[in-house]
Amino acid sequence: MTTHMGLPQSYWIASTAETDYPPVDDLVTTDVAVVGGGIAGLCAAWELTRAGRSVVVVEADRIAGGVTGNTSAKLTAQHGSIYTHLRDGFGADAARQYADAQSEAVEHVAYLASQLGVDCSFERVPSFVYTESEEGVEALRTEAEAAREAGLDASFTTETGLPFAVAGAVRVEHQAQFHPRRFLLALAEALVAKGGRIFERSRMVDLESGDDGHLLTIESGAQVRCREVVIATHFPVIDRLKLFPRLTPRRELVVAASIPTSADPDGVYLTEEDGTRSVRSAPLDEGRRLLIVTGGQFTPGDPDTVGRLEALAQWTSERFGTVGFDYYWAAQDNATADRVPFVGALKDNAGVYVACGFGGWGMSNGVAAGRIIAGVSEGEPPPWAELFSPGRFHLLKEAPAIAANQGKVAKHFIGDRVPRAPASSPEDLAPGEGAVMRLDGALRAVYRDEDGGLHTLNAACTHLGCVVGFNDAERTWECPCHGSRFSTRGAVLQGPATKPLPRHPADG
Template identity: 65%
Template structure:
């Protein structure tokens, strides 16, 4: 099966109405400005508005259309083999605090959905991490014991609802899954009803202080003045190197196809084998479910994205009795060097808060982050606030991953310039193909569109100067260092960058 070069929008986006909130066109004044309108930003703003704060959400594109709109939408406290890691690295109390934050987030979503009467297809289901190979069983047994000690209803088992055998699994009860856009679009409407403001197509390009207040510059000339700022942008728009250097990007394709309700595996599943496989289903009409499979994680700009999408599609159709694949999309997130999110006050910045580094578990971590920031602003930080503190640094525990991440970035920054030393010829590109070439003495990102026309822009990422690479499945330019993404025209699709790739004149 060959996947198409350009996956369509996600099921969550396709099954909900588009939004049309206004842009920031002049000066906006508010107590708190929240940058980013995914699950973290909207939940934070909603919590603050409910507490009586004046709040404005500023989104670069459309709300819940970025990372949150492309998630697999698992509301699970089981985040891979996280509890054995936390117990070993930071102690039993840290593992329990992490579990409390995640389980609290699940129950909070359920309570808010019930309070507001939101039909977000919230379903209770068990969550599993599993291994088909005996080599992974010992680690799963250790994880089951660590998760149980942290307070989760966890057990080791060899029985699952999957249509193939596993050597072992950790089952956690009473987890949940939902339709994220249905939940968050309703939350945004309630936010506005309680006096909050939501702005779309308003990319924040600068952050300064003026007369004791923060001033956010917005592309197009608008500005937002506020007392406090929350950066809920997955990768902080403005952050010190202490945080930037400890965030590693990853991208992951997703495929979805209808499956008979009778063949539903009955839970949420994850394995690290075969380059990661994540499985869940969602309601999809009478007698059917939508099987959603993610995996094949890669660094943005990987040269084999179409191949990864094909392998994921083949795995799903080979393991499950599904209909034709109807949706394909991709999700992106960042992992910190100690595998715990950064949530709280930005180090060295008065009145600036950050939430990032969710490691692919943004649904519960996003809600937990919102509650953490809102409570911290109110002077009552939750017990897990110290665990998530962005100012923390554990040199011995992070040294290896930090060195690896730094070496990878430096390798891209320097090494990606070397293979392109010889001149290249754009005439070699076919329709829909892109490549980085040395033209006119510089590295250019060259793309030939379906009509045969060329689009040529600078290949230097405007964030920190790494060289972008072509994603042949989504037809985008991506930075392998920090995950910035651009359209073939050079327009910004995803930060941390705030500036487009420079156009290069050509005949």
């Protein structure tokens, strides 16, 4: 990198203390087990606890430290040009229900932050989707109309707080931005105070279901017995409803730089141009704010992540005058074929719920997911629950996206050719470089560390066998099929994989 990039960590994580909840070390019994301690899992656990259920949260690593800890944390009902898509594809009622679910989620965070007395930097701001191209103006005029019809306070404008001109934008009032970890860590403390239990460093590796409920097996061998289970693991670690082909993983880079308060863009922004760019800010010390810019969307495991990061940093510097960055990190999510998350009960298995496919909008959708799951579990689902049902299937609308996704997946199975890489033999790798190469007749993921040592792993993802790729910015192995991520030594960093990449015998 030619630009000073600062700390390679999420600001949300760097600015909060690490949690230290215990692991599951024995048989635990509860009404509901929530697998995944991100915003969806913690919000579902909170709502179920408030309803009088005994709840256990089981997190593979640290709560609010995975996808949620690396979000941009825009809390808005404006999700790109979603309302034109929903109105034209599924009807005006679907668009209104989606807007209602998101708007209630924004207000619910405001209410909980006030009730818990937590300073999570909750700020009311307008939200914008903008274009710099005249060719994109008409579509945004249509989106403004669709968003208004859906019940949002939306308008078309050519005026924004950005330091550059736009051709047009959809502005939605009364939206928000916040510090997600401060909010969720306070919610976790309140959850425990109400009798909920949280277990960290407890990766679920198996789920057995029977007439008497469910049994979760943890990597350590410990178990959790429950009557109901919520799978809120970003990408579901079980696939009893065949959701894998209907979810597409994507990863985006984030850069953050300190700017004067006078340079604050006064809102949250998104454009689908330039490979997508998302802009917001957060309060720092007096007179300063942290500008947070997200973009450079890519499939996990795609090559040249460093190039995408440099392009994002350059774009930010040119538009906002930043000369260096305080933090950089990456965010990951999965999109559904119809752009609505899968939230609710799996119809073929009583007492199993799922929350996934937030499409980059996990803050409001995560809160909404908690409300939906608790409502369905208690027999009082919110009006929009059916819209989010994981059992829905729109054949004509989803089939092309599913076929394209499956075609991409097929190209990455273990029999595939060696991906494009900076080296074809271990000797050619420079320190900090990794590549998939064919050794001893098999594909291996090989990384040379900064001390010159080689680390050789099986290149097949332990989830379903796709060939991993090397992320040269974060120095991780990533699965392009379903988004699993591994360290250079093979440890699971992110599911759906639950087992590490096996080490090659030559690696010792």
